[in-house]
Every structure is written in C-alpha cells, then in structure tokens.
Amino acid sequence: MLLQTVRYLLLATFLGPILVTSDGIESYENYYNEIHVDDEQAEAKTRNALTSPLQRWPGNKVYYRISTDYSEQEVANVRTAMSSFGEHTCVQFEEIEGSPPAGRRYVSFKKSPNMCGTRVGYQPLSFGPHEVLLNERCLTMPAVIQHESLHLLGLFHEQSRPDRDEYVKIDYDNIPRKYWSQFMAMDQTTTFNVPYDYESVMHYSKNAFAKDPSKPTIRALIDGKAVEREMGQVRGPSEGDWTKIRLMYKC
Template identity: 55%
Template sequence: MYTYVEMNRVNFSIVFGVNIVLLLFVGSAFTNPTKTEELNIEDFENYNNEINVEDEEADAKNRNAVNSPLQRWPSNILLYRISTDYNKDEVDNVHAALQVFNESTCLVFKQYDPRIHGNSKHIYYKKSPNMCGTKVGFNPLSPMGPHDIVLNPYCLSERGVIQHETLHVLGLYHEQSRPDRNKYVQIEYSNIPQQYWSQFIAYPEMYTTTYNVKYDYESLMHYSQFAFAKDSTKPSMRARNGTMVIERKMGQIVGPSEGDLTKIRLMYKCN
C-alpha cells in the first residue's frame, strides 16, 4: 500500500498562492477490466485507489491544466527512471511512450543516472500489482528526488495509458472538467454513482486554464461517454452542439491528441 501524506492544501495556497494536488492511495484491490468492448482511460485509472473519493482533495485532480507556474516543471529537460521490476516489454513501452513528447514538443525526456544527476528531481515509473496513478504537476515543496508514477502490468501494456499519467505529471487534468465544459458536454448524473460525481466537476478559471485550446473530445485526457455509468448501455456524458445534445464518441487511449500536445507546448513555452 502506498500512502502519500502531504501538508494541508490551504497552507500551500497561503505560502505559494497555488493549489497543490494531493492524492491518497488506499489499499483496496484493483482488478483489470474484463469487458470486451473498446477500453477507455477510466478502465485503467483505479480511482478508488488513486483518490479517496471521500477526501476533500479528491476533486482537485479533475481540473484541466495547472494555472500556477510553480506547478510546471522548471526545466524542459525531464529526467526519468524506470523501476528494475519492469520487464523488457514494459521498459520498451515506457521509452516509446515518452518518445512522442520528444518528437512533438520542446520537452526532452532523458534517462536519470544517479551517478550524474545525484538527487535531482525526476519522474520515477514504479511498478505496483494493483494501482495506477500519480500526483498532478510539479510540487515546488519537493524540488528534489522522485515524482512517482505508479503503474500495474495492465496499465504498462498500453502506451496511451503511460502517456496519460505522464500528462498528469506535466500538469494536465481531465478534459471534461475544464471551466467551459458545460458548453460541450452534458453530464448525466442520474446515471453515475454519487461516489464518482467529483470526477465530473467543472472548475472556474481562477484555479485552472484551457490555454485557449479548443475543447477536445478526442483528448487522451477525456473520459469516454460511458464513464462510470450505472447503466452501461446509456451515456454518462453527452456532447452538446449549441442547444442540441448529440451522441458521439469521447476519449481514447491511443495517444496524445493534437490538443493535448498543444497545451503542453503552450504550458512549457515551446516555439
């Protein structure tokens, strides 16, 4: 079991003027999805493990992109380390997943070497038998050592899932919780268990930003239209086209969309 104990968010806000995302990993078992239809990101991120839904910080992960520069990584060169528990295919998947950012943004993911880099801040891809998750954005109160991304073998089998968690670390939240989302989606709360309502909160611009990037139904950070649905034959989210509500596919696990990459380029001031 992994338990992250952090300072109170209010104290962070007083000192730094930012909202630091706090997550609590709890020890409930996580089983791999068994449904045969197309999988989506909510089938991999185990929210009851990653976030204590009763905790006052549980909703913080759902904003769209960090608004404070203190939560962005201070360098465009990001060091990363892969657990020795990973097998060769899993290691190759992490390397290949990160190559997309090297090729499509100004970020450079470079392997961490303790002999060279000492205790420098780095992203640490750890292995877990049951959990998949991470904390969002850079923590200015912990400028040294590892920032953990915890992945189980099932999550490690999908490069898109590895990229999704990496985008969280870089500072992206879930697309359907951006401040303007009510113009683009209608949340069907009656078809969502109340314990997951916090995953669908839209946040005001004082806490997050869209970087003026168009709403992206195809974002790697978007839930599917059936996310957490009580009745899996009915959508938990419907797309809006003006005043009309329409049925359409949302979300995917193939890889970052152009909208996802555009936000990273803007966030990290890529030319």
C-alpha cells in the same frame, strides 16, 4: 502506506465486454476510469496546475527512472511513450539509472498490483521522486503511460475544463453519487484557448463510471442538444493535447 496519504489520481482499469469481430477473432474493448482519493480532490480544488509556473518542470526537462522489476517490453513501452514528448513538444524526458543531477527532482516509474496514477504537475515542495504507478495492464498501453505523463506535466482531465459545460452534459442520474466528484469542473485552470477536444487522451470515455454502461454518463452538447458520441481514446495524445503542453512550456 495509508490510503489517505496517497495523493494520486487513481486510474483503475476495467476490462470491457469481449467483442467478437467479423472474422471471429476475439478482441477487447478497453476503457478506463479514474478515481481521485479524497485529499487529492481537496488539493486540486485549491490548486491551479495549468497556470502556475511553479508547477511546471524546470528547464523543460524531466529525468525519469524505470523500476528494475519492469519487463523488457514494459521498459520499451515507457521509453516509446517518453520519446514521443521530445518529438511533439520541447519537453525532454531523459532516462537515468542512478541519481539525477544535484537538486533536480525526477520521475520514478513503479509497478503497482492494482492502480495506475500520478500527481498533477510539478511538486516543488515534495520530497523524493515524483512517482508514476502503473499496473501490468496499463504498462501494455503506451497511450496510458502518455496520459499519466500529461498529468505529471500539469494537465487535468479534458472534461474538467472550466468551460466544459458548453461542450458536454453530465448525466448524473447514471453515476453513483460517490463518483459525482469525479466530474467536477476545475474552475481555476486554463484552457490556453485550445478548442474543447472530445478526442483528447485526457477525456473520459462516454460511459465512464456508469451505473448502466449501456447508457452514457457524458454526452456532447451540439447546438444546445445533448448527443451521444464517442469520447476519449487510448491511441495517444491528440494534437490539442500536444498543443497545450507546447503552450504551457512555452515551446
């Protein structure tokens, strides 16, 4: 498939520096960045994923199928991530093995050798399944599977909110010019009046796409001053993330 035709948000996972904890056991600091291919940006600029009812999954129900090349543990991680939506929202993910009910689109979890990503919102005019591509590293993290699922339900990244300039300052000097577009605000989306959430699982980390990772690319604006703080996380959706899905799907 030609790269230009792949309209995905690409989530490239990078291994951060190895940290040695006080008891001597090695652990990894994880962070992830995302790359939007060019035509995805063009589409996103003209699209309003959050406010258009046509881009919500009909009946608040999402059928999904897991590729047969997933390991038992990977299948378990997807199921854990999917069941969390039924616990926190009125959106139900239901696993299928064969075809979905007639006329219904479904999500297809596939394995990718390198990238993780999916399209934002329900795609009423597309043919075939709504693919979610996950590499083996992403498949170890239910929070990343939840992150992709929040995209397919209709959420963009938190720091793309139309009001984000009141809450964050982007340090473009520390970002290669080719990635500046990753930091654009989506003016046509809505916040549903949910407060800006630095803890959103949809928020970039503070040094996403940094030329110099020891310095931030995103700082919080506190009383008009740009302040370095932690942002984003891979533990799972925040209460604000769940709230937005509940409002979007009228739970």
